[in-house]
Amino acid sequence: MDAGEALTRAHREEWARVVATLAKRFGSLDLAEEGAAEAFATAAERWPRDGIPPNPGAWLSTTATRTTIDRIRRExxxxxxxxxxxxxxxxxxxxxxxxxxxxxxxxxxxxxxxxxxxxxxxxxxxxxxxxxxxxxxxxxxxxxxxxxxxxxxxxxxxxxxxxxxxxxxxxxxxxxxxxxxxxxxxxxxxxxxxxxxxxxxxxxxxxxxxxxxxxxxxxxxPDDGETAGLLALMLLTDARRSARVSSLGELVPLDEQDRGLWDAARIAEGHALVRARLASGEAPGRYQLLAAINAVHTDGERSDWVQVVALYDQLARLDPSPIVRLNRAVAIAERDGADAGLTLVDALAPALDGYHGFHAVRAELLRRLDRTLDARAAYTAAIALAANTAEVAYLERMRERLA
Structure with missing residues (x-):
């Protein structure tokens, strides 16, 4: 029996079974039929070249399942x-x-x-x-x-x-x-x-x-300040998307990003929303303060860290969470030096020891202070906890630079 004949027989005998199995597993007849169709198309391409598998029905069922899972993951x-x-x-x-x-x-x-x-x-x-x-x-x-x-x-x-x-x-x-x-x-x-x-x-x-x-x-x-603030925060953050990951797949820190790649229209819209909220005279909430911080970062060639620290001071009074205090410590390190920032960061260890960002910040500050061995250990801890591929690639490169 040649591959074409085997595929025809398998199609006749297995199509309904494969579709029923997939539909039961994934709860969608459309997905099941699409997965089965792709599996049979793959068989038509591979069997004439690679030979008929020992169990054609099982091969089709397994391939259809994998194809359907891949489709779900892609979409x-x-x-x-x-x-x-x-x-x-x-x-x-x-x-x-x-x-x-x-x-x-x-x-x-x-x-x-x-x-x-x-x-x-x-x-x-x-x-x-x-x-x-x-x-x-x-x-x-x-x-x-x-x-x-x-x-x-x-x-x-x-x-x-x-x-x-x-x-x-x-x-x-x-x-x-x-x-x-x-x-x-x-x-x-x-x-x-x-x-x-x-x-x-x-x-x-x-x-x-x-x-x-x-x-x-x-x-x-339209009159809710936090909704406007969240929209501004998203626009100002997303405006930097094209510059955040390098061609090598590494995360690019804010101060190293090519600002020419930023989306000027989104920045302008975000700034307009922030200015409108400031003009309202209402006390800003969490998202409005985060938007204002990002407005400072996207205004001019360099971030004004004095303004950023002042805004984080306001935010920490509203939301004294460890993450907010970690970001405030980063801003203070930029304004007052790595030593000042590291003291604040180290105080957060009990709350953030399992968070990769905490170790990444410590590693950077320790590197600036020429504490190479401590910095290497902090980078290693951050890499072990991080999952984002671009972030891991950046941290690994920074650790290698210490050598």
């Missing part, structure tokens, strides 16, 4: 998560309410005030944002198992309490806004600097979608 899983969440929360019969975009409505729906804020955010990132449990865990600086349990408990609470997941009315939006902004910010952050070792260092589809949804939210709530 964004957000639409699948969206459909899943729509089924779980049964919002299809509800009116559109105040929000016309399906995904934005669903984010508001998931951010129900009956759940604790961290549970709302984690569940929404999983169900709507399409982020994996490890990606969400890294965003919260907790273990994968901890985050998995948190999401499971949130789902259990929904089921036990019968929490109604409906499209929120306009009057419900303010109570859910903080959770929605957090979700959008974390989705953007994962796109801006992906935390998975098996993904591209920058995931433009995530950051782009976060900007689209935040822009829509700003149009819906």
């Amino acid at each position: 964004s899983t957000r639409d699948a998560r969206h459909r899943e969440a729509m089924l779980v929360y049964d919002t299809a019969t509800e009116p559109l309410g105040a929000i016309d975009d399906d995904r934005l409505r669903l984010i508001f729906t998931c951010c129900h005030p009956a759940l604790a804020m961290e549970a709302r955010v984690a569940l929404t990132l999983r169900m709507v944002g399409g982020l994996s449990v490890p990606e969400i865990a890294r965003a919260f600086l907790v273990q994968d198992t901890t985050m998995g349990a948190r999401i499971t408990r949130a789902k259990a609470k929904i089921a036990a309490a019968g929490i109604p997941y409906r499209v929120p009315a306009a009057s419900d939006l303010p109570a859910r806004l903080a959770g929605v902004l957090t979700v959008l910010y974390l989705i953007f952050t994962e796109g801006h600097l992906a935390s998975g070792a098996d993904t591209e260092p920058v995931r433009e589809e995530l950051s782009g979608e976060a900007i689209r949804l935040t822009r829509m939210l700003h149009q819906l709530l």
